[in-house]
């Protein structure tokens with residue numbers, strides 16, 4: 529974790545639960561919200577007035593889809609993990625944080641990320657500092673997690689290397705992870721450019737995303753929530769009541 533901002537704990541869930549983990553995810557996957565979004569690595573407005581050679585000018589189609597937390601039954605393995613105090617304590621310890629909290633957002637705290645065959649989750653930086661995830665269904669081929677550890681820092685954007693990677697010229701900077709169902713992935717995605725390469729074959733790639741925050745009460749903005757889930761709840765519209773955050777998946 530200290531060296532690359534990434535750590536995979538293999539066999540985090542017992543082997544005898546692998547098929548349950550998969551079938552539970554597959555059962556809710558049809559509820560994913562699909563909306564092909566035009567994005568760039570920084571998740572800033574793609575029509576912004578950026579210089580001609582800025583990597584933010586390169587546009588991608590984000591073709592992954594999310595199942596929201598309120599559509600994931602509370603008795604599923606991933607939901608029980610997400611809300612378990614011991615798991616939460618463990619996550620905080622792994623990231624060296626005093627404590628972490630479930631998001632107060634009823635849609636985005638726990639999601640299933642669905643990447644259908646032919647789709648990809650293009651190169652991006654995360655808005656949130658840290659991400660916890662678990663593959664629940666592996667694709668037949670493709671759908672590889674690729675990342676460039678520390679390609680930028682809080683002080684330096686390093687646009688040249690970022691542009692090289694997104695234009696396919698950055699091979700020496702790219703690392704690949706073969707994630708397997710039941711492995712727990714801990715990742716700091718704010719400074720490491722990353723993507724899920726296009727999924728091939730007939731099987732969808734499913735990943736549970738466990739989103740936590742350092743401060744309690746975090747709720748996503750109405751506009752971002754609508755983009756990700758195709759709907760908002762009253763709590764997203766109640767300005768001022770909640771701690772606003774943009775810890776949503778990008």
Ligand SMILES: O=C(O)CCC(=O)C(=O)O
Pocket residue numbers: 641649654661673722723724735737777778
């Ligand atoms: O599905 C994955 O393995 C990565 C997802 C991701 O990068 C994200 O949701 O920000």
Ligand SMILES: [Fe+2]
Pocket residue numbers: 652653654717722778
């Ligand atoms: Fe990400």
